[in-house]
Amino acid sequence: MKEQEVTLDLVLEHGLTEEEYKLICSILGRQPNFTELGVFSVMWSEHCSYKNSRFWLKKFPTTGPRIMVKAGDENAGIIDIGSGLAISFKIESHNHPSAVEPFQGAATGIGGIIRDIFTMGARPIALMDSLRFGKLSTPNVRRLLDGVVRGISHYGNCIGIPTVGGEIYFDPTYEGNPLVNVFCLGIMRHEDMAxxxxxxxxxxxxxxxxxxxxxxxxxxxxxxxxxxxxxxxxxxxxxxxxxxxxxxxxxxxxxxxxxxxxxxxxxxxxxxxxxxxxxxxxxxxxxxxxxxxxxxxxxxxxxxxxxxxxxxxxxxxxxxxxxxxxxxxxxxxxxxxxxxxxxxxxxxxxxxxxxxxxxxxxxxxxxxxxDAPIYQREFKEPAYYKKCKSEDLSAIAQPSSYGDILKKLLGDPTIADKRWVYEQYDHMVITNTVVAPGVSDAAVLRLKECEKLLAMKTDCNGRYCYLDPYIGGMIAVAEAARNVVCCGAKPLAITDCLNFGNPMKEEIFWQFKNCVEGIAEACRQFETPVTGGNVSFYNENPRGAVDPTPVIGIVGLIDSQDHVTTASFKKPGDVVILLGPIESGIGGSEYLAIAHGKKTGALPEFDIELEKRVQSVCLKLIRDGKIKSAHDISEGGLAVALAESCILGGVDSTALGASVDLPATSQRLDGVLFGERQSRILISVDPSDVMYVDDFAKNNNVPVYKLGTVENERLQISCSGKILIDERIADIAKVFRSELESCMS
Amino acid sequence: MEFVANIVVTLKPSVLDPQGNTVKEALHSMGYNSVEDVRMGKFMELTISADSEQKALDLAHDVCNRLLVNPVIETYTLSLKAQTGGAV
Amino acid sequence: MLRFGVVVFPGSNCDHDCFYAIKQFVSKDVEFIWHKSREIHEFDCIVIPGGFSYGDYLRTGAIARFSPVIGQIREFAESGKLVIGICNGFQILLECGLLPGAMLRNTSLRFICKYIYLKTVNSDTPFTSSMEQGRVIRIPIAHGEGNYYIDPDGLAELKRNNQIVFQYCDANGNISDNTNPNGSVENIAGICNKAGNVLGMMPHPERCCDPRLGSSDGLAVFQSILKSLTVSQ
CATH class of the missing domain: 3.90.650.10 (PurM-like C-terminal domain)
Known part of the structure; x- marks a missing residue:
C-alpha cells in the first residue's frame, strides 16, 4: 500500500461524509494526512462510534443497585453478584466476516468477545452463540452452518472455555447474511476489576x-x-x-x-x-x-x-x-x-x-x-406493518392431522434438538456446567467460589420483531427472562446485539427504533439493566434486509443448588400444569410459517404485567420446592413444549409420556396447540402439591390449568375428551433427535 | 547459504485417513470417479541457513525425525534447494 | 498426606479442573507443576491434564514432549511412581513414547463432547484397583483426536501384557462398533505401560467427580490411585 493524497473522493471512499470531513478539519485546525484520515474513518464508522444508533441506545436503562461498571464506560459492564464476586458479560456480532469465511469469521468472533471479558479482569467461564441461517435445504447454508460451528468449536475448545448454550434459527430471511452473535461471561473478585x-x-x-x-x-x-x-x-x-x-x-x-x-x-x-x-x-x-x-x-x-x-x-x-x-x-x-x-x-x-x-x-x-457526530436518522412505518397486522387468518385451514403437524414442527431445524451442534463444543470444561445444552431452557453453571449458581440464555425471535418491532423487542427480553426463571433464577441484567439492515433506509430505522424502545421498556419492567452490547447494521443481502433481530443475552442468579430446575418431566403420575393463558392466536408462529408458508398476522396478545406475574409465581413456586419441571412455551406452542418435556424426561433422558386434556374452547384448536402466545410456562408437580400450586397462582392473579399427568410411553392430547394427538414418544423423539443431523450428513 | 526444504508429511499407507476418504467421496459424488484415492497430508517449508547442502539436508531430516513427523503413523518426503537471489 | 502434582503446559486447559477435583475429593495436597520445572520427585502421583498444549499445532502433544518437565516425568515413571495422562495428557504420553501407539482424528472428523460408557477391562492396575473387573462407568469425552491407533503387532503386545485398561461400551458393557465414538482400534479408551504405573485415557474422570455435574463415576479412578498409594506406603 502507498500513501495517498487526501482528496474529497478519498474521504468519501473511506465512508466519511463531506460534513464529517469538515468537522475533522476543524478539530485538527488543518487537513488530515492520509494516515489520520484512515484513523478517523475507522473511529467514526458506525461499528466504533455508534453514530447512527447512539441517540436511541440512550433509552436503555443502564443503572441499578448491582451495576459496578455501566454500559459504554468500558469494554463490558460489571455486575455485583454478592459474596465479593462480580460478573462481566457481553454479546457481539461477527456477521459479515462469517458470511465470507464462516470458520475464521466465527472463530475470531469468539476470540474478540473473550478478550473483551478478560480485559475487565474477569476469568471467562462460559460462551454462548446466537446463530441465524437461511433454510438448511440450501447447500450454501449447510456450508455456512458447518463452517461456523467448526470455527466456534475450534476456538472455544482450544482455549478451554465451555460453550454452554445459545440458540439457532433457520429462516429464509437470513440467507446470504447469516447472523453470528457470540456471548462470553467471566467472573472476578471485586478487587480484581481492571x-x-x-x-x-x-x-x-x-x-x-x-x-x-x-x-x-x-x-x-x-x-x-x-x-x-x-x-x-x-x-x-x-x-x-x-x-x-x-x-x-x-x-x-x-x-x-x-x-x-x-x-x-x-x-x-x-x-x-x-x-x-x-x-x-x-x-x-x-x-x-x-x-x-x-x-x-x-x-x-x-x-x-x-x-x-x-x-x-x-x-x-x-x-x-x-x-x-x-x-x-x-x-x-x-x-x-x-x-x-x-x-x-x-x-x-x-x-x-x-x-x-x-x-x-x-x-x-x-x-x-x-466526538463522532451523532445522527438522528429519519424513520418511517413500512407498508407491510399494518397489512400484516390486520391480515385475516380465519381462512387458514385447520390441518387434517395435528399429530403430523407436531412431528413436522419437532423436526423443523429451528425447533429440533441441536445435539449435532453442541456435541462439537466442549460444554463441560472448567467443570461448572450443572445444566448442559439441550436439557433445559437455559444453561446453569455452578460457581466454585460461592453457593450461588448462574443461569444464562440468548434469545430473540426475528419474525416477531418483523411483524411488530416494539412488541417483538419486549418479547425478546420477556422470553429470555422467562427462560432463566424456568431454571430457578432471578434475572439480573442483559446484554444486547442489535442486528438490523441498512439504517439509512427509513423503514429499517423504524424497525430499529421501535425494537430499542420495546427492549428498553421491558428492561425497566423486569429491572434488568442493559450492561453493554453491540449494534450490527447493514445486514442485507440482494433481496433486502434480514428480519430485525435484537438478540438478548440474559444472566440470572440462582440462590441454591436446590432451586435448579430443568424442562424434563421427572416421574409418571406427576401432574402437568399450565401457568398462564391457554388460548393463543397463530399470528407470527412457526406453525404458520412451516405448515402454511406464511409470515404474517397480528402477534398473540402480550401483556407485560401478566408476564411479570407468571414469572414471579413460577420462581416463587420453584424456590418453595413445589415444581419438578418447568419449560417455557415458545416456538411450536403448547404441543411442542409438552412433547419436549416428555422426550427429555426420565432418568438418563430415557423419555416419558403424558396424557393431557385441554378445556373446551371457542378458539381455533391449531392456535391452542401450536400458537405462540407469551407468558406461559409448562410445569409438572407432585400430586400432593397441586392444590397449593393452584391456589398460589390464582391468588396472584395468574391463570392456571391442570392439564393432565405424566405417563410412560405416549403423548396424548385431547380437548374436552376428543383426542387431537396420540403419538408414541419413541417416534416423536426420533424425529426431534435426528432431523438436524440427517440434514447435515 | 540459505536453503529451502520442502517437507510433505502424510499418514502411512497402512493408516486409515478419514479426511482423505471424505474428500475422495466428495469428488466421486461430483462425478470424478477416476480419482481412485486421496491421501491428505501436511506441507512444511523450512528456510535453513547452513554451510553446505549436505548439512542443510541432514538438519532437515533430523528435525523431521525428532519433531515434525510421528513415525508411528506418519511418513515424509523431503526436497531441498538452495535459495537463489537472496532474501525476498 | 499423598502429594499430587498437576502439570501445566502452555495451552493446558483442564489443569484447574484436575486440581479442583483432586483437592475437593481426593487429597488436599495438590500443586501445579509448571512445564519448565525440574523439581517433581517429591510428588506421589503426576497428572498430565487435558487441553491443547501448544495449541496442538503440528500434532496433538507433539511439542509438549520437548518441555523440560517431560524428562523429569520419564525418570519419575521409570522409578515406578504413578503418572496419569488424561486426554491431551494421554496424547503427550504417546508422543514421548511412555505409552505405545498414536492418535488420529476422530473418524467423524469432528470434535465430540458427550457422556459415554466405559468398561474397566483391567482392574489390576493402580488406577483401577478400587473397581471391579468389568465395571461400567459413565464419563465424558471431549476430543477431536481420540482415535487410538496401534499396528497389529503392537496390539498383540498390548493384549499379551494386559495393557488395555478401558474400552468404550454401552450402558450394559457391550463393546461394539456402535459404541465406538471415535474409531479407536478395538474401542480402546485407555492403556497402561507394561509396568502398569503409567496410564493414558481419553475420557475425563476429573469432570465427573461431583454428582452436581451429572455423574461421580470418575472418582473411582482417583480413589484407586489413593488406595494403591496408601497400600504401597
Whole structure:
C-alpha cells in the first residue's frame, strides 16, 4: 500500500461524509494526512462510534443497585453478584466476516468477545452463540452452518472455555447474511476489576501478543456496509484466529492483573491499535505517544496507515506503571509472549504516533474517541406493518392431522434438538456446567467460589420483531427472562446485539427504533439493566434486509443448588400444569410459517404485567420446592413444549409420556396447540402439591390449568375428551433427535 | 547459504485417513470417479541457513525425525534447494 | 498426606479442573507443576491434564514432549511412581513414547463432547484397583483426536501384557462398533505401560467427580490411585 493524497473522493471512499470531513478539519485546525484520515474513518464508522444508533441506545436503562461498571464506560459492564464476586458479560456480532469465511469469521468472533471479558479482569467461564441461517435445504447454508460451528468449536475448545448454550434459527430471511452473535461471561473478585484507561504521565505503553500483519484492514468499515457480490472479493479483510496465542494472553493478563503494576488494559479489536490507544487515553483524560517502528510486525514494508488500522487478532495494549516494566516483562516471558514497550502516557491529551521518529499522527484523543457526530436518522412505518397486522387468518385451514403437524414442527431445524451442534463444543470444561445444552431452557453453571449458581440464555425471535418491532423487542427480553426463571433464577441484567439492515433506509430505522424502545421498556419492567452490547447494521443481502433481530443475552442468579430446575418431566403420575393463558392466536408462529408458508398476522396478545406475574409465581413456586419441571412455551406452542418435556424426561433422558386434556374452547384448536402466545410456562408437580400450586397462582392473579399427568410411553392430547394427538414418544423423539443431523450428513 | 526444504508429511499407507476418504467421496459424488484415492497430508517449508547442502539436508531430516513427523503413523518426503537471489 | 502434582503446559486447559477435583475429593495436597520445572520427585502421583498444549499445532502433544518437565516425568515413571495422562495428557504420553501407539482424528472428523460408557477391562492396575473387573462407568469425552491407533503387532503386545485398561461400551458393557465414538482400534479408551504405573485415557474422570455435574463415576479412578498409594506406603 502507498500513501495517498487526501482528496474529497478519498474521504468519501473511506465512508466519511463531506460534513464529517469538515468537522475533522476543524478539530485538527488543518487537513488530515492520509494516515489520520484512515484513523478517523475507522473511529467514526458506525461499528466504533455508534453514530447512527447512539441517540436511541440512550433509552436503555443502564443503572441499578448491582451495576459496578455501566454500559459504554468500558469494554463490558460489571455486575455485583454478592459474596465479593462480580460478573462481566457481553454479546457481539461477527456477521459479515462469517458470511465470507464462516470458520475464521466465527472463530475470531469468539476470540474478540473473550478478550473483551478478560480485559475487565474477569476469568471467562462460559460462551454462548446466537446463530441465524437461511433454510438448511440450501447447500450454501449447510456450508455456512458447518463452517461456523467448526470455527466456534475450534476456538472455544482450544482455549478451554465451555460453550454452554445459545440458540439457532433457520429462516429464509437470513440467507446470504447469516447472523453470528457470540456471548462470553467471566467472573472476578471485586478487587480484581481492571479498566481500559491510560493515565499517569510517563507510564509505559506495552503491546503484547501476536505480531501485526495486513489482515483485517478496514474490518470496522467492512462491518458498516451491506454485503453484495463484491463481498466475496473482500476476503483479505477476514482475520485468522490463533486460540493458543489467546490462551497465553488470557493467562498472562490475569496473572499480570494480580500485581498492581498495571494502570489500564485494553484489547485491540475493531480498528486495532488506533482504537485501543485513543480510547484508553480518552478515558484516562490523558494523551498517548507511540512509536510504530517498535510494533512487532509479521509482514515487511507496512506503512503507518496499515499498522494502525490492522485488525490482526490476539493483541493487547497494557499501560504499565513507570518503574514496574521488568516485573511485567517477566510475566509475559513466562508465558512465551513478546511484549514491546511502544510508547508512554503524556499529559497533552493527544494521540501522537511516530514512525521511525517522524510524527505521522497527532489528533486530540478525546475528540477522536468520543466526538463522532451523532445522527438522528429519519424513520418511517413500512407498508407491510399494518397489512400484516390486520391480515385475516380465519381462512387458514385447520390441518387434517395435528399429530403430523407436531412431528413436522419437532423436526423443523429451528425447533429440533441441536445435539449435532453442541456435541462439537466442549460444554463441560472448567467443570461448572450443572445444566448442559439441550436439557433445559437455559444453561446453569455452578460457581466454585460461592453457593450461588448462574443461569444464562440468548434469545430473540426475528419474525416477531418483523411483524411488530416494539412488541417483538419486549418479547425478546420477556422470553429470555422467562427462560432463566424456568431454571430457578432471578434475572439480573442483559446484554444486547442489535442486528438490523441498512439504517439509512427509513423503514429499517423504524424497525430499529421501535425494537430499542420495546427492549428498553421491558428492561425497566423486569429491572434488568442493559450492561453493554453491540449494534450490527447493514445486514442485507440482494433481496433486502434480514428480519430485525435484537438478540438478548440474559444472566440470572440462582440462590441454591436446590432451586435448579430443568424442562424434563421427572416421574409418571406427576401432574402437568399450565401457568398462564391457554388460548393463543397463530399470528407470527412457526406453525404458520412451516405448515402454511406464511409470515404474517397480528402477534398473540402480550401483556407485560401478566408476564411479570407468571414469572414471579413460577420462581416463587420453584424456590418453595413445589415444581419438578418447568419449560417455557415458545416456538411450536403448547404441543411442542409438552412433547419436549416428555422426550427429555426420565432418568438418563430415557423419555416419558403424558396424557393431557385441554378445556373446551371457542378458539381455533391449531392456535391452542401450536400458537405462540407469551407468558406461559409448562410445569409438572407432585400430586400432593397441586392444590397449593393452584391456589398460589390464582391468588396472584395468574391463570392456571391442570392439564393432565405424566405417563410412560405416549403423548396424548385431547380437548374436552376428543383426542387431537396420540403419538408414541419413541417416534416423536426420533424425529426431534435426528432431523438436524440427517440434514447435515 | 540459505536453503529451502520442502517437507510433505502424510499418514502411512497402512493408516486409515478419514479426511482423505471424505474428500475422495466428495469428488466421486461430483462425478470424478477416476480419482481412485486421496491421501491428505501436511506441507512444511523450512528456510535453513547452513554451510553446505549436505548439512542443510541432514538438519532437515533430523528435525523431521525428532519433531515434525510421528513415525508411528506418519511418513515424509523431503526436497531441498538452495535459495537463489537472496532474501525476498 | 499423598502429594499430587498437576502439570501445566502452555495451552493446558483442564489443569484447574484436575486440581479442583483432586483437592475437593481426593487429597488436599495438590500443586501445579509448571512445564519448565525440574523439581517433581517429591510428588506421589503426576497428572498430565487435558487441553491443547501448544495449541496442538503440528500434532496433538507433539511439542509438549520437548518441555523440560517431560524428562523429569520419564525418570519419575521409570522409578515406578504413578503418572496419569488424561486426554491431551494421554496424547503427550504417546508422543514421548511412555505409552505405545498414536492418535488420529476422530473418524467423524469432528470434535465430540458427550457422556459415554466405559468398561474397566483391567482392574489390576493402580488406577483401577478400587473397581471391579468389568465395571461400567459413565464419563465424558471431549476430543477431536481420540482415535487410538496401534499396528497389529503392537496390539498383540498390548493384549499379551494386559495393557488395555478401558474400552468404550454401552450402558450394559457391550463393546461394539456402535459404541465406538471415535474409531479407536478395538474401542480402546485407555492403556497402561507394561509396568502398569503409567496410564493414558481419553475420557475425563476429573469432570465427573461431583454428582452436581451429572455423574461421580470418575472418582473411582482417583480413589484407586489413593488406595494403591496408601497400600504401597
Amino acid at each position: 479498566l481500559g484507561r491510560a493515565s499517569g504521565v510517563g507510564n509505559s505503553v506495552y503491546y503484547v501478543g501476536a505480531a501485526t500483519g495486513r489482515d483485517g484492514i478496514h474490518g470496522a468499515t467492512f462491518a458498516s456496509e451491506e454485503l453484495n457480490e463484491k463481498s466475496e472479493e473482500r476476503r483479505p479483510s477476514v482475520q485468522v484466529g490463533d486460540p493458543f496465542m489467546e490462551k497465553l494472553l488470557l493467562e498472562a493478563c490475569l496473572e499480570l492483573l494480580q500485581t498492581d503494576a498495571v494502570v489500564g488494559i485494553q484489547d485491540m479489536g475493531a480498528a486495532g491499535l488506533t482504537c485501543s490507544t485513543c480510547e484508553t487515553a480518552s478515558r484516562g483524560g490523558a494523551g498517548i505517544e507511540i512509536e510504530l517502528a517498535k510494533v512487532p510486525q509479521r509482514e515487511k514494508g507496512m506503512i503507518p496507515y496499515e499498522i494502525l488500522l490492522s485488525e490482526s487478532q490476539e493483541r493487547m495494549l497494557v499501560i504499565v506503571k513507570k518503574g514496574r516494566e521488568e516485573e511485567v516483562e517477566a510475566i509475559f516471558n513466562k508465558w512465551d509472549l513478546h511484549a514491546a514497550n511502544i510508547g508512554h502516557v503524556t499529559d497533552d491529551g493527544m494521540m501522537r504516533v511516530l514512525f521511525n521518529g517522524q510524527k505521522v499522527v497527532e489528533i486530540p484523543a478525546k475528540q477522536l474517541a468520543e
